[in-house]
Amino acid sequence: MTQQNMSADDALSDFTIREITLENVTKRVYIAGSGPAVIVMTEMPGISPHVARFSRWVRDAGFAVYMPSLFGRDGVVATADEGAAIFRKACVSAEFRAFAAAESSPVTSWLRALARLALDECGGPGVGAIGMCFTGNFALSMMLEPAVLAPVLSQPTLPMDNPAGLESPPDELAAVRNRLEKDDLTVLAYRFAGDTFCRAQRFAAYQEALGDRFVGRVLPDHAANPETAPFFSVHVASPHSVVTAHLIDEAGQPTIAARDEILAFFQHRLSPETETRS
Numbered sequence: 001m002t003q004q005n006m007s008a009d010d011a012l013s014d015f016t017i018r019e020i021t022l023e024n025v026t027k028r029v030y031i032a033g034s035g036p037a038v039i040v041m042t043e044m045p046g047i048s049p050h051v052a053r054f055s056r057w058v059r060d061a062g063f064a065v066y067m068p069s070l071f072g073r074d075g076v077v078a079t080a081d082e083g084a085a086i087f088r089k090a091c092v093s094a095e096f097r098a099f100a101a102a103e104s105s106p107v108t109s110w111l112r113a114l115a116r117l118a119l120d121e122c123g124g125p126g127v128g129a130i131g132m133c134f135t136g137n138f139a140l141s142m143m144l145e146p147a148v149l150a151p152v153l154s155q156p157t158l159p160m161d162n163p164a165g166l167e168s169p170p171d172e173l174a175a176v177r178n179r180l181e182k183d184d185l186t187v188l189a190y191r192f193a194g195d196t197f198c199r200a201q202r203f204a205a206y207q208e209a210l211g212d213r214f215v216g217r218v219l220p221d222h223a224a225n226p227e228t229a230p231f232f233s234v235h236v237a238s239p240h241s242v243v244t245a246h247l248i249d250e251a252g253q254p255t256i257a258a259r260d261e262i263l264a265f266f267q268h269r270l271s272p273e274t275e276t277r278s
Contacts, residue, residue, distance in 0.1 A: 007229070010049040010075040014056070015067070022113035028069040029114070033059030036124035036270035038150075039066045039115060039142075043133035043241055044090070045083035045231050046072020050244035051132070054259070061263045063270070064122045066114060070095075070107065070135065083231030090134065091160075098134070099161045102169040104141045111138055112145035119147040126150070128266040132244060133157045136198070137167040140187060143176045150269035152262055153189040153206075154242050155198040164201035166209060173209045180213035187214050188265055190258055192239035192246070194221040217261075223254035 004010070015030035030047070032055065040055045042048070047069060055065045071093075072078060072086045091098040095107040115127045126149030131138040136156025142148045158167045166173065180186065187210060191198045203216040224239030224246040232245050239246050243262065247255040 004049060004053060006049050006053070007077060008049070009077055010052045012047070012052055012075045015052075015065075020068075020114065020117070022110055022117065025110050027110065028074070030055070030067040030069070030074070031065065032056070032067075033062075033064045035062045035064055035122065036127065036266075037066055037115075037118035037122040038063045038128035038130070038266055038270075039068070039111065039118065041068065041111070041129070041131045041135035041138055042070055042072070043135065043154075043244060044071070045078045045086040046070075046076065047074045048229065048244070049075070049077060050229070050241070050247070054243050057259060057263065058266070061267065063128070063266060064118070066118050068111070068114060077229050078231050080230045080234035084235060087134075087235075096134070097158065097167060099159050102166065104168055104172060105138065105158070108138050108141035112142050112148075115142055115145050115147045124270055124272065126270060128152070128270055130154060130262065131156065133197070133241060140176060141168055141172065143179055143185075143187075144172065146179075149183075149185060150266050151185075151187050152265065153187060154244075155191050155195055155240055156189065156202065157197045160197075163199040164205050166202070166205050168209075177210050177213065180210065185213065185269070188262065189214065189216045190219065190242040191216070192219050192221055192224055192242065194238050195240050196238040197236070197240055217258060219254045219258065223248070225255070 015032045042051045096105045097103045128150035129139040130152035132154040139151040159165045206214045221239045225248045
C-alpha cells in the first residue's frame with residue numbers, strides 16, 4: 001500500500017459505497033477487497049484517514065472489508081471542535097449507550113445483521129469484527145451472532161463514566177462466554193498502559209467475565225505516536241488508539257506488531273481450513 005498523508009482528507013475512492021438497509025435502518029457502508037468478511041467499526045470522530053488505512057491493511061491481507069459509517073463525516077480529518085460536536089451527538093443518540101453500564105448499544109443489533117449479510121455475500125467459515133474506542137465493545141456484543149468468529153476490541157471506551165464497567169449486560173456476557181467455550185474461540189483486546197479512557201480496571205472486568213477466553217494486550221505508552229490529528233491532540237491527552245491515530249507506521253514498533261497480530265488472528269479464524277476442520 002502506498003504511503004498516505006494522514007493529515008489530509010481521504011476520498012475513500014478505492015471503496016465501493018453501498019446504502020444497506022437492515023432491520024429497517026439504512027447505513028452507508030464502505031466495502032473493499034475479497035475473501036472472508038471483516039467488519040471494521042470506526043473510532044471517534046468518524047471514518048478518519050487512519051481508520052481507512054487500517055481497513056486497507058485488512059483488505060490487503062486477503063479480506064473483504066465492510067466499514068459502516070456510524071458517526072461523523074466520512075474520510076475527513078475533523079477539527080477539534082467538529083470532533084467534539086460529533087462525540088456529544090453520539091453520546092445522546094438512541095443508537096449508543098455511552099454512559100450506561102450493563103446495557104448494550106442498540107446499534108449492535110444492526111451490526112449483527114450486517115455480519116449475517118457479509119457472511120452470505122462473502123462466504124467462508126465466518127466473519128471478523130473489530131471495534132475501536134467508542135465502538136470497541138461492539139465486537140463483543142456481535143458474538144451473539146453465530147457468523148462472527150473473530151472479535152477484536154481495541155481500546156473499548158464505553159461506559160464512559162465507569163472505568164471498571166462493561167457495556168454488555170451480565171446475561172449477554174454469560175452467553176458470549178458460553179459461546180467462546182463451546183466453539184473454542186477467543187477475544188483479542190488492546191490498550192495502552194496509560195490510557196485514561198480504557199483503563200486497567202476494564203480489562204480486569206473483561207478477564208473476570210470471560211476468563212482465559214479474553215486475551216488482553218497492554219502496550220507501553222512510549223509506543224504511541226505523539227503526532228496526532230487535531231481532535232486527538234486537543235481532546236485525547238493520553239495514548240489511546242492502538243492501530244489508528246497513535247500507531248507508528250514503522251517496522252519493529254509495538255503498534256505495528258499489534259496490527260500484525262490482529263491480521264494473523266483474522267487469517268487463522270477465517271481461513272477455509274478453519275471451515276474444513278469444523
